[in-house]
Amino acid sequence: MKGTVLGDAGLHMTAQDNVVTAIDDLETGTEIPYDGVTVELDEAVPFGHKIALVAMEPGDAVVKYGETIGEAVEPIAPGEWVHTHNCESRRGRGDRAANDGEVA
Amino acid sequence: MSAPTGTASDRESTPSFDAYRRADGRTGVRNRVLVVPSVICSHIVAERIAESEESAVCAPHDHGCGQIGDDHEQTERTLLNLTRNPNVAGATVVGLGCEHLQSGPFADRVAESGVTVRETAIQDAGGTDACVEEGAAATADLAAAAADADRADATLADLTVGVVSSDLEESTRTVADPLVGDAVDALIDAGARVVVAGTDRLAAHRDAAADRAATATVAESVRTVGERDAGRPGNARRVARRAADAPFDEIVGAWGSASVDELVPYGGRASTGGGLTLVDSPSRFEEAATALAAAGASIVVHVTADGVPTGHPVVPVLKVTGNETTAEALADDIDLDAHTADVDAVLDELGRVAGGTPTASEEHGLTSFAISRVGPSL
């Protein structure tokens, strides 16, 4: 696992991730360079919390550690705080796991 | 069961001893500072703190981490009531910092119950060395305060005495238990509170056990405990497995003949005033002694055919055996040989221990401490 720090602000665990994890309490406006563009925080994000690097639609996979950690349940813009208000588990509930077609 | 020697009035001239009168009115026979780790991860630090002070003892346990629900509640209730034991002059709570049973809030609850308490935690103190230092200083303060504990003349009638018989071997059932049972009767007649453990015997004798209850409410509780344990055959330990092999009266000889006037949960506190309390605890010595201490017993009588030699940090334990091989092989670890002792000998020994004479296990100093678990580790 690579774990690259982007913009001195967010830890990008693997190249496939579409979120970074704040390595400090970050203020609104903090800039994070990613894939040739600058992602700007539109709100304050505390240490340990996640920030979206790309735009996501409801149903899109949120990827960290190179794996799906959940899905967006609201539209998410780049630079937006990602947490329980806009991201939900896909495997936390037995019924959902069944819908995924996998044996839990 | 053998006939008791003498009557209650013959024992009115029971010798008195110099005891400790606690703020809640209860009578203790030792004056210890209890260092209690809130979780297994702080138990070594707690032991080191206790070692730094002569009158301090430690109750190191395996719990606090990976416990939830009933298990967690039971651990906390037990530890809380141990700090309230009449032999305890004050308590130092030692935590780690990230466990369920957080030391800070727990110490607050101890203080609320009227116990003099100090608290320290490894993460807050800045490491194990710092925590030992902080805890030792706090314990020294508590020990100094303990030296001014209220003293009062007391007799056995003022005490709460705990009793556990930890096996159902023949010598236990036919010799040692009856002897202890007679002593229990004498104590209750004199006005003492006796607490007995060993509810693993109830499942096999639910009706007979319920008949021992003094009231319908207690009978109901006794039945409930019996039914709960009856739902788990085959997993039961030795005593529970053998309990069905003999009539109820024969397997609870150590409880005496009085009716049970209350049933308290494991780790719960018994009432004072003369009478018989049953605590919901297995017969295994280490767990039962803790339950009896949490219930408020200041001395514990332990009937053991095997000769389990360990004492308990909070209460002096009197070892009684009816097994002759054990009495001989473990002569230095046994206090009373039930073949040669009579009820007066038991009461005399209790009086001496209450007055400060160390028991065999207090002499060698090795103790065990365990809290009963409700469920598995997660």
Add this chain to the structure above:
Amino acid sequence: MRTFDGYPRDDGPAGVRNYVAVIPTSVTASPVATAIADRSAENVRATPHQMGSDPPEATREQVERTLAGVGSNPNVGAALVVGLGTEATDVDDIADAVAATGRDVETLSIREAGGTAAAVDEGSELARSLREGISGARREERDADELVFAVECGGSDATSGIAANPAVGAACDRLVRDGGTATFSETPEFIGAEHVLAERCADEAVRERLLDRVERREATAELMGVDLRGAQPSPGNQEGGLTTIEEKSLGAISKGGTTPVRGIVDYAERLPVGGGLVLMDTPGYDIESVVGKVAGGAQVVAFTTGRGSTTGNPLAPVIKVTGNPKTADRLAANVDVDASDVIDGEPIDAVGERIYETLLAVAGGERTAAERRHLEEFAVNELQPNELASLRGDA
């Protein structure tokens, strides 16, 4: 191939320490075992526990396997097995199992010795003589592939899954590349990421076994009225930034690295040497979990902690790693590796390399913070009635 200086053993890989283990067969004998170790020289270590004298059979079997495994750990040169004399587990049962590995073993019955004080005296004498017997052992250069490296996480916080765990995982990858065995456990913490682990299993048999063990642990928790899946992440975790159980568990399992999962063993079952990444099915309860892996043969343990657990083990050096800079500072005396540099921008791989170097140095004799302070917690997982019922299929 990296190397370390270890103690050669008659059977199996080299040890990184040379101890006399004093092993009680029951809770009753444990205080005597501890007293013997306290009175003896530094490399005599006790493993006290709480198993009763006559437990249900499955419980007894697991504890016996654990005690025999502990006595046969490569770090143990000789063993003294202590019992009261009336337990269902006879001292000879454990002693024979350990002696079969070529180690010197003595037994002690408290009853036969004549009571507690006499047993402590006799035990101290036996320990002294066993110690003399192993004092001639010398370290020699051994390949790193003889190492079985156990990893544990406890007192986790927001930094665990992004710094300490991935860094330790990078160290595991290195050891596996060098041909050794890396192992982690705490099955409840796979839940939410078990599909990821399942995908990484080397074959179908391992995959099935893994999923079965996860299911069993979840079922056990349900019997306690605990929903392991629905209750995660906890409110505290969420405050710290963890959004889903997948995220939390992926952070937890990152401590094992990225290589294929070659197997999963049961609690205290022997871990293969030169086996790559192998899991062990244990509860999340740290002390029991570490003991299970040491009983399985792990010589060294790395323990990641965010908030600062300070525990160790009597027979295996425990390397404490934290990714939380405040913890690294405040508990500096109890921390061995500060992995919070990942948060400052140091590549995970570089910190992983540091941890691997620490592993080799500790294997070669360098003492960890827990060792210097004699912090050596020990507890054996005991199967409880509803677990037993669940295993029998009649829960």
